[in-house]
Amino acid sequence: MDKYSQSGLHQSWQIGDLPWQAFDADKISPDLLAIVKAAALVEYNAEDYATYLANIFSQDEGFCEDIRQWAVEEKQHGEALGAWAMRADTAFDFATASARYKAGYRINIDAKTSIRGSEAGELIARCIVETGTSSYYTVMGNATEEPVLKALCQRITADELRHYKLFFGHLQTYIAREKIGRLKRLAIGLGRVQESEDDELAFAYYAANAPLDAVYDRASYTSAYMARAYPLYRAGNIERVVAMVFRACGITLSTFWRKAITAVATLIMKIKLRRVQMHAAATI
Ligand SMILES: [Fe+2]
Numbered sequence: 371m372d373k374y375s376q377s378g379l380h381q382s383w384q385i386g387d388l389p390w391q392a393f394d395a396d397k398i399s400p401d402l403l404a405i406v407k408a409a410a411l412v413e414y415n416a417e418d419y420a421t422y423l424a425n426i427f428s429q430d431e432g433f434c435e436d437i438r439q440w441a442v443e444e445k446q447h448g449e450a451l452g453a454w455a456m457r458a459d460t461a462f463d464f465a466t467a468s469a470r471y472k473a474g475y476r477i478n479i480d481a482k483t484s485i486r487g488s489e490a491g492e493l494i495a496r497c498i499v500e501t502g503t504s505s506y507y508t509v510m511g512n513a514t515e516e517p518v519l520k521a522l523c524q525r526i527t528a529d530e531l532r533h534y535k536l537f538f539g540h541l542q543t544y545i546a547r548e549k550i551g552r553l554k555r556l557a558i559g560l561g562r563v564q565e566s567e568d569d570e571l572a573f574a575y576y577a578a579n580a581p582l583d584a585v586y587d588r589a590s591y592t593s594a595y596m597a598r599a600y601p602l603y604r605a606g607n608i609e610r611v612v613a614m615v616f617r618a619c620g621i622t623l624s625t626f627w628r629k630a631i632t633a634v635a636t637l638i639m640k641i642k643l644r645r646v647q648m649h650a651a652a653t654i
């Protein structure tokens with residue numbers, strides 16, 4: 371049954387709705403399991419982002435209400451992915467891994483202004499994150515034949531696309547107020563894309579998968595994560611990402627430019643994948 375917040379955002383599913391009775395241990399891929407565990411930790415950490423966003427947008431009560439509901443949904447993504455991972459790997463303890471992640475990776479929840487320089491900049495960055503997550507769960511769902519994970523990815527993907535729309539909608543209000551140009555917006559957007567190689571995902575991969583005595587190293591765990599995630603993407607997935615990223619920056623691409631930029635992005639991903647596969651093979 372759908373649940374609606376005061377703002378109209380809906381939480382359309384519960385963990386108990388998933389087809390757990392159809393769980394099939396024979397269809398678990400170890401590589402997918404490793405990145406599902408990492409994703410669970412990042413999603414579950416959404417409360418810190420909600421605190422950060424609520425500080426920045428404290429004057430906008432309507433948006434703060436949306437942020438609270440958004441955090442509930444993101445946290446549920448973490449709980450559901452964690453529950454699936456524990457079913458798939460009985461040695462995995464989601465609570466312990468989550469505590470390990472939180473102990474080593476913190477965002478600045480005391481900030482009162484956006485690290486992006488403005489509220490609009492913050493919302494562009496949020497749109498980029500939701501672009502990334504919606505595409506990630508799309509490719510994960512396509513890659514697995516395990517029925518529960520497939521169903522879960524479909525539900526999360528729908529949520530992430532709705533989150534993109536939520537932040538994009540609020541972005542229009544702040545863009546009208548701040549009037550920042552498209553080039554500046556593009557710089558913020560592409561900057562956030564680049565940040566996907568920062569510690570957040572690499573450290574989550576480490577916290578979820580590395581032995582307790584392993585020492586964290588960003589390059590090694592970025593490689594380990596990318597080597598498992600990048601091969602899941604097809605040209606159509608990348609094209610969608612390109613369109614959504616540019617749209618968040620106020621640019622609607624023609625078919626020619628969308629295809630051209632997709633070709634470049636695909637090439638960059640292939641080069642990075644080649645590099646990280648060599649690195650991962652050498653180190654992990
Ligand atoms: Fe999420």
Ligand SMILES: [Fe+2]
Pocket residue numbers: 444500503529530533
């Ligand atoms: Fe989201």
